[in-house]
Amino acid sequence: MFFALTQMNERISASDYTRTIPVSCPGCNKPVFLKKGPKIMAHFAHYAGAECHQFSEGETPQHLLGKQRLFEWLTKLNIPVEMEAWLPELKQRPDLLVTYQNRRIALEYQCSSIPFARLKERTDGYMSKGYEVYWICGMDYVPTTYTERIAAFRQKNNTLICLDSNQNTLHMYHDLHFDTRNRLQKKQFSIILSDLDFPSFETLFNKPQPNYPRKKAAMTYQNHLLLLKRKDAVHRDFLLDIYLGGHTVHSLPNYIFTTPSKTLEFCQPSYIWRYQLLAKFRKSITVQDLKAFSQAIPQYDALYLHEPLEPLLEFIAELERAKVLKRLGEKRWQVQTKEY
Ligand SMILES: [Zn+2]
Known part of the structure; x- marks a missing residue:
């Protein structure tokens, strides 16, 4: 996580923190400590053994970096964005909360595995309170074969959107289909995050894709x-x-x-x-x-x-x-x- 709470209940960012005062996790209130190094982005982490339901998953370097990249990208676009915002009515904490043309949009960057029931519950939660949500997958979700977790994140327009946080590049995998030998085929469109404006970002998830005729063959x-x-x-x-x-x-x-x-x-x-x-x-x-x-x-x-x-x-x-x-x-x- 990038933000912890001081004993005065004030948010403090990992980049401003100087280790002089104790800080705690905004999710579970347990003490957290600063991690920082030449290869590690400054962030807060729980002590070993602490169980936390809000920050327990996916705080890998890839995930932290992706959150940071998305935050910087939206900030440069002058779009109001909050990192790790707590939504009390939902008891959920999206990676990023975007306000865009009077819409409230949660951006989730999912690098680790997530049980489908949990994914559905979180998505339904957002929808029920008038939030929209975009799930951006980590690079472990690049669809090389078709698996349950790929199926789970397949977008309305039959695409899968993955962020490579190291390369700061967004990949849209589209035209997903099986060939006559039952191998998954796809096309790929890649764009540097900073070259993308927000409406174009949304079209990756929403714009209907052409439906090409597929080859059929007799089984051998x-x-x-x-x-x-x-x-x-x-x-x-x-x-x-x-x-x-x-x-x-x-x-x-x-x-x-x-x-x-x-x-x-x-x-x-x-x-x-x-x-x-x-x-x-x-x-x-x-x-x-x-x-x-x-x-x-x-x-x-x-x-x-x-x-x-x-x-x-x-x-x-x-x-x-x-x-x-x-x-x-x-x-x-x-x-x-x-x-x-
Ligand atoms: Zn916690």
């Missing part, structure tokens, strides 16, 4: 075989379903197994819900059916709920091309051929 025979060896409960149930239906993985039509089988929304491979969808709707399908069906597919926990209908509609389009479905108006399809 080899991967079909690998699938048969999967021992997890989800795959065991799936393989049993197929068996009880009198089929084998190899006898099912190709369009069930189109790759990528991974999606950003669902934790299950798409061939499982594709199979179930066609097994369930034997005569016709409506958009309403798809919506209800999509709710039953296990999804990643995410701060921003993404319309889970998109992968299903892509599948419907594939089925139309394969002449399995025939479109009847805007929101309804008829099953033409039943292959299983």
Whole structure:
């Protein structure tokens, strides 16, 4: 933390502190001490063993530096900003609190892992009291593979925003998608923090990104075989379903197994819900059916709920091309051929 309290309850910044008076943590009131050195930014830290709920996480050098960078950036832009402000109505302490055009915006710089429930609780807390919040991730969140924590922070516009505090550079990862070999692909836009104004910063989080058509491919025979060896409960149930239906993985039509089988929304491979969808709707399908069906597919926990209908509609389009479905108006399809 950069600010501690004196015994007179006054805020004192680590850079002004001369170690002459005792200071305490504004969160838990326990004594704290100054840490400072050629490679360490001046900041306050708890003594070993102190448990603190407000400053317990993430006070790594990377996190401290990032907070400082963001603070300096906003100050240079003449935007009112407060560091480590205490919001009593929320019992929360955002890294930075920005006042911009009568809006109150919390900026959180998340470097360490955070349980999803906690992340959601903090975000909902801000929203419930009229604060907006932007979560900026640390460089441990660069999306090289798709993990639960990446899914959690995926922004409304399908981007992930990471701050490299050492380089003072903000990275926007966008166009996240899986290729036909189920590897996560992304594009990257990077900008030095000081070159960015606040409205542009906000567009990184909010501006809708173009949705490019994706390549599809048939699953290889080899991967079909690998699938048969999967021992997890989800795959065991799936393989049993197929068996009880009198089929084998190899006898099912190709369009069930189109790759990528991974999606950003669902934790299950798409061939499982594709199979179930066609097994369930034997005569016709409506958009309403798809919506209800999509709710039953296990999804990643995410701060921003993404319309889970998109992968299903892509599948419907594939089925139309394969002449399995025939479109009847805007929101309804008829099953033409039943292959299983
Ligand atoms: Zn504390």
